Amino acid sequence: MSACVSATASLLLAPQGLAQEAAPHAGVASASLCADAYVLAVVPMESISALSWQVDQPVSVAPSWSRGLPKAWPDAARLLELAPALTVFATGEAGRTGRLLERSGQTVFELVWADDFDAVRGNLRALGAATGQAEAADAVIADIDARLAEMVRRAEARARTPRIAYLSVSGGSAGAGTYIDTAIVAAGGINVVAENGAVGWTRSDPEFALTLEADIVLTSFFIDGYASTFNRARRHAAYRRLLDHPERAEIPAGLWPCAGPRLVDAAELIADAIDAWEDGA
Structure with a gap:
């Protein structure tokens, strides 16, 4: 700054x-x-x-x-x-x-x-x-904190904790120390990619995708992202099993192009996906 x-x-x-x-x-x-x-x-x-x-x-x-x-x-x-x-x-x-x-x-x-x-x-x-605009910023922070607290309450009321994997349109994922991981944990889930030892942003790995097991698959940038030759997950057959996962949730790209004020919106959508997964069990 x-x-x-x-x-x-x-x-x-x-x-x-x-x-x-x-x-x-x-x-x-x-x-x-x-x-x-x-x-x-x-x-x-x-x-x-x-x-x-x-x-x-x-x-x-x-x-x-x-x-x-x-x-x-x-x-x-x-x-x-x-x-x-x-x-x-x-x-x-x-x-x-x-x-x-x-x-x-x-x-x-x-x-x-x-x-x-x-x-x-x-x-x-x-x-x-x-x-x-210090007061406006404080009001936004207070709203984020209240919504995070409500997600904690929702997580405590669930009987199970899902293992969740994130897949980007590039075929990469997100391990520990990423804002994707932050959103998954805030929603009440376990980031299975971080659980497997990944730290930071991971590259496209078709072999890993073929063996990855998760209760919920999060995807993003597939519907509303930019067209690119690097969008491997759209084309490579190894990712099809994840894209066809019965508990797949697509998170709007605009909620988390970075970690910003709308990251809490993404976390709430993940929490909704967790509730749907639990209700359908």
Whole structure:
């Protein structure tokens, strides 16, 4: 996160006309899909000047009103043209573009990579402070915490704990220390890939897929992801048994392109899948 995020809320969030009188920059812009989720969660609608180019793609779950906003991406020329007071980047995206923007008078905010809800809370608090929306950020955090507590209650009421495997459209999976693992555990499940010793994000492994046993299979990016030659799980026969699993749950890609405020939504969908699995036993 840039040291320049101390810009005042009056500049960032004033009505457009007033802000233009004070300075040539106004509003908050998001330069990536991950940043979109944080900006939409914390910043008032009237103070969002642009969202990422991905906001009107199937991979986004942004509300319909936001899809008509100007589009941004991590490009200095585009962001100088949009002239927001603050630009929010995903982890590692600001780089040289961010430095150029700061020299032009814009403020740059870069999210910290998150693999768990503590890091999500940290990003929300930091963005709230940077935009003068600390109370809004605290309200989002309180909502997340209440929903996590409810999932704990649901898990305690179940008679069994399912073993759950995640399969991405690339054929890879997620072991311990990933936000997928965080969501599975929050929902009340056991990440079978982590149980098998995997740490972090795993690559496509057809042999492993042929031997993997799980009560529930989670998939994502199959329906609403991007077409790519790397989407091996769509084509390779080894993954068909997982894709045809009777307890398969497809999680909308837009809920977890990164660990953001919507990660709790993904966890709740997993909890719903667990309840359905238990009820059907």
